[in-house]
Amino acid sequence: IISDRMGDPKTYSRCKKDTPTGQVFLYSQGLNYIGRYKESAIVDQRLSVSISVGFVGVRKPTEGLKGLTKALIRAHDSCGRVCRVACRNGSTGAFRPCTGVVCISNEKPLMYGNDYDEATTNVFGYKSIREYPRFMTENVFISFFCDYPKNYPFAKNVTTISHAEKILRNRSFTNQLSSESEPFTKKTMYVLLLTLTLAVLHVSNARISELPAPExxxxxxxxxxxxxxxxYIGSLYNWHCEHMMSGNLSSENTETSDPQAAEYIKQLYEKSLTIEAAPARRKRQSTLPRCVRKEYRMLTLEERTKYHNAINTLKRDTTVRPNKYDVIAAYHTGVNNARAHGGPGFLGWHRIYLMIYETALREVDPTVCVPYWDSTLESQLTNPSLSSIWTPEFLGTTQGAVVAGPFANWVLPNRSPLIRNVGIDGEPVTTADVTNILSRSRYEEIVTSPTVPARYDIELQHGSVHVYISGAMNRLDTAAFDPVFFMHHSFIDYIFERFRAKMTGDPTAYPTVPTNTRHVSTATTGLPGGSRQIDGYAASLANRVTYEPVPTCSAAAPSCGDRFLVCQTSTGRCLPTTRTTRARRNVDNPNTLDTCENPTFGQAIQNDYCCSKTCDTNQWAMIPVRVVSVRPPKFQNYSSYPVTSGQLNRERDIYFPNSNSRINKYIGGRLANPKTYERCTQDSPAGQVFIYSNGINYSGYYKEYVIADHRQAVSVSIGFVGMKKPSPGEGVTKALLRAHDSCGRVCRVLCKDPASKQFKACSGAVALSDQKPQMYGASYDDAVMDLFDYASDGDCPRYNTDDFYITFFCDYHNKFPYSRQRSYN
Known part of the structure; x- marks a missing residue:
């Protein structure tokens, strides 16, 4: 439907290729006055069809026919390709092709605002629904359709300016709503952008409904x-809670799934207990010496090669089905995750688990110990994903299927490739995180419990790296299938050991905090061998490993002891080299280390499309969602200013909420400043809002993002989020839908009330069935075609706002948006 009518218009020579985020310029040219106004809308060029909102100014009309304003309204993209223009038909409300020549009066009904302030509050309905604004499409008169047609869009349009003037003379303007005469001063408009993706019309048959949040x-x-x-970072806390939910709702009982696997894990656990516990002399019954764990980059080339070889040997060893590595990783799945996470057992459980894994490696090569990855080193880089740790010598591929490095072409038991999406969301552990944790003196102050503040919760903070690496690491059920998991947890164990060394009280005493039955001291770990949660805190276990600290440096001694680390003398810290600095083994001025790389904005997110144990895109339905975004608190200035009596007023930009009384009344007074990732020192004009689903009655996760216009006081975007497709006779699919921006600030979720058709606050837990009415697409293809209704008018498609069930409202509230929702059993 789309591709058949597309041409390939000539572009500026600088436009070698299009980018994920684009601009469409909107402008007005006065016809009965001398004046021109130009602005841009930000568009999502990844999608087949996307929608954006912008405002364009014309001269404000005065009383009577002589006071009419006449202007030409046009749009083109940043490469010079012209957009078609459509106007709303006064009788049908539908859009149809028009000249873009308009007449504006000050008679009612008004479809404009006398200023930006009024235009914004009108189009988002703040006057009628203050708490949850809605995008009032009925206030939109002009729609630009950027579909790159084969012919110049205005060459055959016979409607003229005199036609518009004739209509105005015949009858009152109020009764003559036409495509050539309609009032606006700062006019609201759509920008519809079509890219080169083929779309084919199908019919979907589906129903979506709200559920309470799981208890x-x-x-x-x-x-x-x-x-x-x-x-605390709201999106990280979301991740923490959602994965505790997944473990508690899981019915999979990993430890009894395969007797051969259980016997292998038991043998490794028992062998780990024989490791030498004192460094001074080797006990006669010991089978392995005490391990010294180093930071990953401090391994010699020989040590690193042996470590990688040992891991791959486990992966290839099928004497235990499916292979030894996957058997170990599988014990960090299902109900075991409820034992490993969400309480005081977290530290000790992972200490035992790490020892089992290390013992397996040492059965291959007794000289191997699990190194730790100190990701606080990466956290000091503007773009940590450019660290030399993400090169083939170390961890390899950062984006998509891992095809480079020691774990290239790995496949998970569900037959999905090992996937990463490094740096798109989340962040490495920060030095502030570690400092906060080590500032406490008792276990009861750092383990997950109702009494521990989020910033001191070591389990909560550890999740940031899971989100940062994403892919397999993003879900606890698949995280251990990426070997980086064990190096990350080796670092968390190092922090645990540093805490033990400085804490007050008995370091072997199990934390006494309110918790669930899986995290009491005598509860099983679920790991074969009979270990209990309290055993992870034993001194005998701690004494079987020692940690070599990360090197430091100074101006007097600038060496970090490794070519992949470079000294920053201003802080005395050794930082990772990046892909641009790694070749410089001697840095003349270490204080000028290149840490200002471009961020990962616009990178694609590779989903695995796995539902439980099967991975296939065809298993997923696509739900259209709308995202309404308020201008974020850290975006302080857009360099376009109001003009008064010929003078630029640089105090505030034209869109700044506090400069507009109506906007400030409804928005500004309620804005808070939620904590963000450290890299988010300021917000940019174009931002990202991540939208995702997390299965409740299935094991599956889907993540994507929309592009938001941060310049505007309020903007609207659309996106599509995947859920497991319900099948006839198999019941409903249940999932949790969430959104947060790229700095970790959480958005509220609204669901459409079936009676009033208005949006209201909801839990974001939804059920999908195959019953009518349709509110999702059986595929992305379906979802796009239904939302933009090409079937009824392929030449000028209609934007079907009725197809939205979910709206995310990103308004930076002063309370965590889900803390007061009702729950169900």
């Missing part, structure tokens, strides 16, 4: 009800 999830949310949102 384990709601209990977790309520822990931060009284905490300030500037003390």
């Amino acid at each position: 384990p999830l709601q209990e977790c949310y309520q822990k931060v009800e009284s905490e300030n949102v500037d003390s």
Whole structure:
């Protein structure tokens, strides 16, 4: 439907290729006055069809026919390709092709604002629905359709300016709504952008409905009800709670799934208990010496090669089905994750698990110990994904299927390739995170419990790296299938050991905090061998490993002891070389280390499309969602200013909420400043909002993002989020839908009320069935075609706002948005 009518218009020579985020310029040219106005809308060029909102100015009309304003309204993209223009038909409300020549009066009904302030509050309906604004498409008169037609879009349009003037003379303007005469001053408009993706029309048959939040999830949310949102990253707390929910709802009982696998893990656990516990002399019954764990980059080339070879040997060894590595990784899945996460067992459980894995490696090569990855080193780079640790010598591929490095072409048991999406979301552990944790003196102050503030919770903070690496690491059920998991947890164990060395009280005493039955001291770890949660805190276990600290440096001694680390003398820290600096083994001025690389904005997210144990795109339905974004708190200035009596007023830009009284009334007074990732020192004009689903009655996760216009006081975007497709006779599919921006600030979720058709606050837990009415697409193809209704008018498609069930509202509230939702059993 789309591709057949597309041409390939000539572009500026600088436009070698199109980017994920684009601009469409909107402008007006006065016809009965001398004046021109130009602005841009930000568009999502990844999607087959996307929608954006912008405002264009014309001269404000005065009383009577002589006061009419006449202007030409046009749009083109940043490469010079012209967009078609469509106007709303006064009788049908539908859009149809028009000249873009308009007449504007000050008679009612008005479809414009007398200023930006009024135009924004009108189009988002703040006057009628203050708490949850809606995008009032009925206030839009002009729609630009950027579909790159084969012919120049205005060459055959016979409608003229005199036609518009004739209509105005015949009858009152109020009764003559036409495509050539309609009032606006700062006019609201769509920008519809079509890219080169083929779309084919299908018919979907589906129903979506709201559910209460699962009880384990709601209990977790309520822990931060009284905490300030500037003390923790909301999206990280979401991840923490959602994965505790997944473990608690899981029915899979990993430890009894395969007797051969259980016997292998038991043998490794028992062998780990014989490791030498004292460095001074080797016990006669010991089978392995005590391990010294180094930072990954401090391994010699020989040590690193042996370590990688040992891991791959486990992966190839099928004497235990499916292979030894995957058997170990599988014990970090299912109900075991509820034992390993969400309480005081977290530290000890992973210590035992890490020892089992290390013992397996040492059965291959007794000289191998699990190194730790100190990701606080990467956190000091503007773009940590450019660190030399993400090169073939170390961890390899960062984006998509891992095809380079020691773990290239690995396949998971569900037959999905090992996938990463490094740096798109999340962040490495920061030095502030470690400092906060080590500032406490008792276990009861750092383990997950209702009494521990989020910023001191070591389990919560460890999740940032899972989100940062993403892919397999993003889900606890698949995280251990990426070997980086064990190096990350080796670093968390190092922090645990540093805490033990400085804490007050008995370091072997199990934390006494309110918790669930899986995290009491005598509860099983679920790992074969009979270990209990308290055993992870034993001194005998701690004494079987020692950690070599990360090197430091100074101006007097600038060496870091490794070519992949370089000294920053201003801080005395050794930082990773990047892909641009790694060749410089001697840095003349270490204080000028290149840490200002471009961010990962616009990178694609590779999903695995796995539902439980099968991975296939055809298993997923696509739900259209709308994202309404308020201008974020850290975007302080857009360099376009109001003009008064010929003078630029540089105090505030034209869109700044506080400069507009109506906007400030509804928006500005309620804005908070939630905590963000450290890299988010300021917001940019174009931003990202991540939208995702997490299965409730299936194991599956889908993530994508929309592009938001941060310049505007309020903007709207659309996107599509995947859920497991319900099948006839198999019941409904249940999932949790969430959104947060690229700095970790959480968005509220609204669902359409079936009676009033208005959006209201909801839990974001939804059920999908194959019953009518349709509110999703059986594929991306279906979802796009239904949303833009090409079937009824392929030449000028209509934007079907009725197809949205979910709206995300990103308004930077002063409370965690889900802490007061109701729950169900």
